[in-house]
Amino acid sequence: MGTGSVTTAGRAMAATFGLGLLGAGAAGLLFGLGETAWLRWGGFSLGLRDVGTILLAHTALGVVVGAPFGLGAALLRGLTWRRPDTRAWRFVRRLIAAGPALATLLVLGGLLVNIRWLPKRLDPMSLAVDGTLVAGALAIGLLWAARPWGRRGDRRLLVAAALGVVAVTAGLFVQRSADGGFGDEAPRASAPLGAPNLVIVLLDTLRADHLGAYGYARPTSPRIDELASRGHLFERAYSSSNWTRPALASLHTSTHPLRHQVVDLDRGVPRSLPLLAEHLQRHGYATGMVSVGANFEPADGYARGVDYFYITRPSAAVTRTTLFQNFVLRDFPATRPWLIDPAPTAEWTRPENITEQALTFVRSVKAEQPLFLFLHYMGPHDPYDPPPPYDGIFGDRGSDPGLTRPPDDLWAGPDWLSPADRQQMIDQYDEEIVWHDEYVGKLLDSLRGLGRLDDAVVVITSDHGEGFGEHGMWAHNVALFEEVVHIPLILWTTQATASPRRHPHPASLLDIAPTLVEMAGLPPVPSFDGQSLVPRLYGGGNGRERVVFQQNPLNGESGLRSPDWAYFQEERFGQRREWLYRAEDVRQEANLAREDGDVVASLDEQLRHQQAFDRERRHEAEHVTIDAAREEQLRALGYVE
Numbered sequence: 001m002g003t004g005s006v007t008t009a010g011r012a013m014a015a016t017f018g019l020g021l022l023g024a025g026a027a028g029l030l031f032g033l034g035e036t037a038w039l040r041w042g043g044f045s046l047g048l049r050d051v052g053t054i055l056l057a058h059t060a061l062g063v064v065v066g067a068p069f070g071l072g073a074a075l076l077r078g079l080t081w082r083r084p085d086t087r088a089w090r091f092v093r094r095l096i097a098a099g100p101a102l103a104t105l106l107v108l109g110g111l112l113v114n115i116r117w118l119p120k121r122l123d124p125m126s127l128a129v130d131g132t133l134v135a136g137a138l139a140i141g142l143l144w145a146a147r148p149w150g151r152r153g154d155r156r157l158l159v160a161a162a163l164g165v166v167a168v169t170a171g172l173f174v175q176r177s178a179d180g181g182f183g184d185e186a187p188r189a190s191a192p193l194g195a196p197n198l199v200i201v202l203l204d205t206l207r208a209d210h211l212g213a214y215g216y217a218r219p220t221s222p223r224i225d226e227l228a229s230r231g232h233l234f235e236r237a238y239s240s241s242n243w244t245r246p247a248l249a250s251l252h253t254s255t256h257p258l259r260h261q262v263v264d265l266d267r268g269v270p271r272s273l274p275l276l277a278e279h280l281q282r283h284g285y286a287t288g289m290v291s292v293g294a295n296f297e298p299a300d301g302y303a304r305g306v307d308y309f310y311i312t313r314p315s316a317a318v319t320r321t322t323l324f325q326n327f328v329l330r331d332f333p334a335t336r337p338w339l340i341d342p343a344p345t346a347e348w349t350r351p352e353n354i355t356e357q358a359l360t361f362v363r364s365v366k367a368e369q370p371l372f373l374f375l376h377y378m379g380p381h382d383p384y385d386p387p388p389p390y391d392g393i394f395g396d397r398g399s400d401p402g403l404t405r406p407p408d409d410l411w412a413g414p415d416w417l418s419p420a421d422r423q424q425m426i427d428q429y430d431e432e433i434v435w436h437d438e439y440v441g442k443l444l445d446s447l448r449g450l451g452r453l454d455d456a457v458v459v460i461t462s463d464h465g466e467g468f469g470e471h472g473m474w475a476h477n478v479a480l481f482e483e484v485v486h487i488p489l490i491l492w493t494t495q496a497t498a499s500p501r502r503h504p505h506p507a508s509l510l511d512i513a514p515t516l517v518e519m520a521g522l523p524p525v526p527s528f529d530g531q532s533l534v535p536r537l538y539g540g541g542n543g544r545e546r547v548v549f550q551q552n553p554l555n556g557e558s559g560l561r562s563p564d565w566a567y568f569q570e571e572r573f574g575q576r577r578e579w580l581y582r583a584e585d586v587r588q589e590a591n592l593a594r595e596d597g598d599v600v601a602s603l604d605e606q607l608r609h610q611q612a613f614d615r616e617r618r619h620e621a622e623h624v625t626i627d628a629a630r631e632e633q634l635r636a637l638g639y640v641e
């Protein structure tokens, strides 16, 4: 063997390696295209820069995965260097050359299926896109390798197959781009002169009667109470449901659950329903969402109209699903529409982290632009485990790890815990409120320091309350008793409003969006079913006739609150139960459903009328894929077993 022959063999090996990396990069790029199409399908608003980042990251991923295969191919090329130039050997050499690309396709495809398969709920769309890519590219690779046997027709077949793959992917991609295009699709007007900053602070699972401002004897909420004393407090504010997902959709679309249909974990907010943030962004607001995720994420349809979206993932879950969703998304700069933090600074639900992320958004907005911030604190949702120094503020047992969770059977009855243990559990819940109240205070102080409260509206509210066995039920997700649906609704504003500042009549979570739109001086949104509370703020109406509704279709539960009554029912497994209480019976001790037949009949008619209204105008919810990371999050919050 001469030196020349060795050099040529070396060159061929280097060429095979280079070609292998190129092919692997191309395979990665194909996956980038697939993921982009999938994200578009999922409702993410992608700018051209986002698309660029996704494609680049996936190409790099392909090269990294393909490199060892490239080395292997180069080695094989060297070993087969002296083989004769028969058809069979030509096929083998072509297969070797295509090997790194094909292997990369299979590895990435396998990882993808693994990621999407883990949740046990396959997303047909993402599999269709990526399956088409893998199958098409594999077919092309094999056809190419088999060309030594081929006739002329093969070349056309090859081109047709390639075009087919590109066309299918592009078609899927374009289909979802149709409703907006890329990036800042909606034309932005500049905000009205003097448009105030709008801030909604939602504390998950916070029942109204555990706040000082709502008459609680314990000092759980000094900062919120202080805000309430200088703002407006709605004494009888109610959620639209008894759990997070439908309630949040109601807040952001100002519609009832039967209308928005976000009634289960795999339902996302319908594209056909306008969102509060969308309306505000279109009228010149900078919009930011900060949430721990789980029930409020871009993939749930809330990306529309959002400039900055922050959610956290428990880091253990992230490591399992980093490749496609998090590998790419985590590297997004904060100025882009969404940011998934795989390594929250502390435990993922902590208010320290959420507050800091909200301020990051606020600092990123130009001083002259008004902003809308929606901040979703997870506390005092279970687990009720306040950290030091908050544990033991109200009891002398510290934080009891055995009493951080409600029972699996939410109807476990009033005697599920001994009175002492029940009180201990409530102590821990209350200590969580103290902890979060402190961070609400820090948030407000920082907003003031940044000049964002000079002209502002701040709303403090919750998505539902929490039961501690009062009526035999625990936690939330079931029943429409006062402890589960009575939420705080406090509105503080720099705008000059009228007294009195405590409003006794019913108000709904649905009212927040239309109220803020009106206070911003923007045109109303026709699909918003809530009522603006602005007349009440200015003394032009008191809500004396107002009736507000609650629905949880999953449990066949529906109810209402009128100025005089609380009425609700459950129709499940062919059984019907009813509850009727006077409004002043806030502990709901005397169920009058059997005695006051006339009242029941009249309220039942109102209830049915509202349900018919909502059903007739229902929108179809989007299907949402719950990936492994999200499933773990939901489990941590007790939403899945």
Ligand SMILES: [Zn+2]
Residues within 6 Å of the ligand: 204, 205, 243, 244, 245, 381, 463, 464
């Ligand atoms: Zn909740």
